[in-house]
Amino acid sequence: MDLDTEIKELPKIGPILHSKLSRLKIRRIRDLIYHLPFRYDxxxxxxxxxxxxxxxxxxxxxxxxxxxxxxxxxxxxxxxxxxxxxxxxxxxxxxxxxxxxxxxxxxxxxxxxxxxxxxxxxxxxxxxxxxxxxxxxxxxxxxxxxIPIYPETSGLSSKWFRSKLREVLPIVLPKIEEFWPSEVLKRNSLIPIRQAIYNIHFPEKETQVASAKHRLAFDELVLIQLKASDRRKKWNQTGNGVKLSTPQEDILKLISNLPFTLTTAQKKSLKEILADIARKKPMNRLLQGDVGSGKTIVAAIASYVAFLNGYQIAFMAPTELLVLQHFNTIKSLLEPIGVKVGLKTASKKTKAGDFDIVLGTHSLISKKTEFKKLALVIIDEQHRFGVEQRALLRKKGLTPHVLTMTATPIPRSLALTLYGDLDISIMDELPPYRKKVKTFLVPKQKRNGAYEFIRKQVKSGRQVFIIFPLIETSETLITVKAATKEYEKLKNTVFPDLKVGLLHGRLASEEKEKIIGYFSKGKYDILVSTPVVEVGVDIPNATVMVIEGAERFGLASLHQLRGRVGRSSHQSFCLLFTESSSKTVTDRLSALEKTHSGLKLAELDLKLRGPGQIYGLAQSGIPELKIANIGDINLIKKTREEADYLFHKLKSSKLPTLKKMLGEESFVPPD
Known part of the structure; x- marks a missing residue:
């Protein structure tokens, strides 16, 4: 038995238990010993x-x-x-x-x-x-x-994990080799890996837990950064990108014809992108900016440069709703100047080769899709261009420039750690024509007053979103039932005089598009929704965002939801409904009343909520760290320095265990 032994080979693990372990992503012995306690009694x-x-x-x-x-x-x-x-x-x-x-x-x-x-x-x-x-x-x-307490699932208790680990650890621990050089262990006060693994599962005192966590958090962060450095190295070695020169006159003409002036942040990001695509080395850049900061316009201008050079552009987004929104924006901007813009979704089949810019979900880059002369790939809200997608493009003989966009506010220190293989452009400024959304925390006793405010807004011709939180980690039937129940109450009891619609993630794409279309055309005054609305809904006439159970969301998610309103010259409002009277909750939510910067809110959330999943929705694309605290900026900085040191040391053959851990065949040491 060793770390790579499949879990099903252990005694007393039949098909049912194996299936339950798979649910917790435990498939090998390695996964079992790294299934870590989240607390101790x-x-x-x-x-x-x-x-x-x-x-x-x-x-x-x-x-x-x-x-x-x-x-x-x-x-x-x-x-x-x-x-x-x-x-x-x-x-x-x-x-x-x-x-x-x-x-x-x-x-x-x-x-x-x-x-x-x-x-x-x-x-x-x-x-x-x-x-x-x-x-x-x-x-x-x-x-x-x-007593360690583990993440559990039905039929797999913490007691089961403790018993199984006591059985397995004495056999596999002696086979685990130390992978950091002695000077790294000493410099960072790290205990040996065998001791860390044993102590995290069977500590005798709290100081042993602390030293084990420190060691494993260090490992996690350094390995993430080494792999990111490896990806950057490989990306740089592809070297066969297309040089895209910028025809200054055409681009200045496009910019001058825009119905608004580009912000300083847009100009800076555009300059960085145009410098990247002018090189033979393929671009690999993350464009980060608040909802409404104008990322799509920057991407559209970069696309126009590729078009003027005679090349094709693929633009991908995670949902058909978001694809449709980008399609409408880019089409209105570029089709009048001769760019053919096409849409390829499950419901709309299109030949990619017939268009200059093709928009679709992430399945756009598939074995079946044939591009004409692809030079630029733009990806929205998926932070990393998948290894499989790159491999597919290479098979087609393509190494395009890649621009990834996100509205998820990631503190720079964290972005550098998690996305060390990407260059980063930050757009931290909203266009001057966008008014700040006035935000209010609404306690239980003021709910009726808030309902009257909503009614007045509707009577003056505006529209309203009402968002209900996910009850479970994904959009399950329980969540849909809860939203449906509240929708019935709002429609029949609270706002019987208004037109109320319902949107949730379990609806078919066509149905979602239909409902959004109705809302956009004013057939609904109020749209009740689960957080599916966070990405991809652009209704300029909607001026009120109501968020029920606001305490269930991270500040970053609340900020993104708030960004769905404030898209016109009318003053917009965000009402945070909460049943909680906890001072901690009130303090956290009141930060939204005062702060309108997504990055500042993300930094604050790191301090207030600490480790774990602070970004709410899985679509944020942020990897969930098992043990490292993403708020521990000092450790992040320290591990970044060590990762740089180790990456350059890897070209020697003195670290065979580390090379093996990173995957010898795939790992490319630096020159």
């Missing part, structure tokens, strides 16, 4: 039963003197056991688990851990964890000390 040391007090978590050990199943007069099935450690006796009770009698039998010596409460007027352990004394030599893993 501190049970403390063993307590004598005579010292046990009510209301406390305790760990006790002794002999079972009696055990039985009984049914109460209300029909509940209880398993009751009495344990004696020589100082006193203590009862334990479990609900609806009659099978426990097979293990918890009189005469058995067991260790128990749980909370002591009164039950039938006696101090009792309620639903305690337990383990046989013979199972744990001197160290209990379920009932004493720091």
């Amino acid at each position: 501190n049970i403390g040391a063993e307590t004598k039963i005579s010292n046990v007090t009510l209301g406390n978590m305790v760990s006790v050990r002794g002999e079972v003197t009696e055990s039985k199943n009984i049914r109460t007069k209300y029909g509940k099935l209880l398993t009751i056991a009495k344990i004696n450690d020589g100082t006193d006796s203590l009862n334990s009770v479990w609900f609806n688990q009659p099978f426990l009698l097979k293990t918890i039998r009189p005469g058995q010596r067991l260790s128990f851990a749980g909370k002591v409460d009164l039950f039938s007027h006696k101090p009792t352990l309620i639903n305690p964890e337990y383990e046989l004394e013979g199972q744990f030599d001197t160290k209990a893993i379920h009932t004493r000390g720091l």
Whole structure:
């Protein structure tokens, strides 16, 4: 058995368990040992039963003197056991688990851990964890000390993970080789990798958890950055991009005919992009800017340059709604000056070769799509151009310039870490014609007043979005049902005099387009929606964005939702509805009332919410770090320096284990 052994080869892992483990992305032993605890319950040391007090978590050990199943007069099935450690006796009770009698039998010596409460007027352990004394030599893993709690799924409890890891670690740990040079370990106060893995799963004290987390967070960040450096190196080595010169007169004419003036940020980003595409080395740039900062215009001008050079452009976005929005913008801008703009979606089949600019979802670059002379690929809201997509283009003999766009506000330090293979342009300025959206936090008691404000806005000819949060991590039927229920209430009870529509992610693309079309034409006054509206809906007449359960969203997601209004000369408003009276929630949400910069809000969210998934929607494309805290700017800077040092050291053969980890065949050391 080693790290690459498939998990299904372990004893007692049949097809059902294998399927459950796959749900947690555990397919090999490596995945199991890197399935890390997200917290620890501190049970403390063993307590004598005579010292046990009510209301406390305790760990006790002794002999079972009696055990039985009984049914109460209300029909509940209880398993009751009495344990004696020589100082006193203590009862334990479990609900609806009659099978426990097979293990918890009189005469058995067991260790128990749980909370002591009164039950039938006696101090009792309620639903305690337990383990046989013979199972744990001197160290209990379920009932004493720091108990790791893991991400779980139905049928796979933290107890299962602890037991399986105790079985696996002694076999695989000796086979794990250290991959950092000794000077890196010393310079960064890192414990050896074997010690870190053991201590993260079976710590004896909190300092061991801290040193293990520090080591594993360091590993995670440096490896991400080494792989990014590798991608950059490979991208630079392709070298066969197309040089696209900028016909100054034509571009200045296009810019002067725009119905607005480009912002300083747009001009700067455009200059960087045009400098990139003028080189033979293919561009690989991330264009980051708030919703409404004018990224599409910059991309359209770059596309026009490629067109004037006689080449084709592919423009991709994650949803058909967003593709349609970009299509309308680019078509209105470039078709009048002779550019053929085409749309290729599941519902609209188009031959890519017939157009100068082809827009579609990410399936646009597929085996079946034939391009004429592709020189520029623009990707919206998917932060990394996939390895498979690049491989497909190479097979077609193409190495286009790639521009990726995102409205997700990523702090620069984080962007440099996660996207070290990309050059970054930041557009941190809104066009002067866009008014700031006035934002208000609406507590429960002011809800009716907010409804009246909405009614007045509609009566004056404006339209309204009302957003409901995802109840689960993806758009499940539960979320759709909840949004549907609220839609019925708003339509029939709150706004019976207004026209209310419903949009959610479970609808077919054609249905979504139809509903957005109705809203756009004014057939609905109010559109109730799940966060599917965050990307790709452009309704200039909508001036009110209402967000229900605002505390469930990250500031970055709230800011992007807010960006769906404020797209005309009318004053727009964002109303944050929350049922929470928590000061932490209020402080966090009130930041939106004062701050209109997506980047500032993202930085603030890092401080307020710490590690984890702060960006809300999965479509943000940000990889979820397993253990590193993306708010730990000092560690990010330190690991960036180490990654640069190690990347240049990799050209020597002194780091074979590290090369193997990164994938020897695919890894390209620097010159």
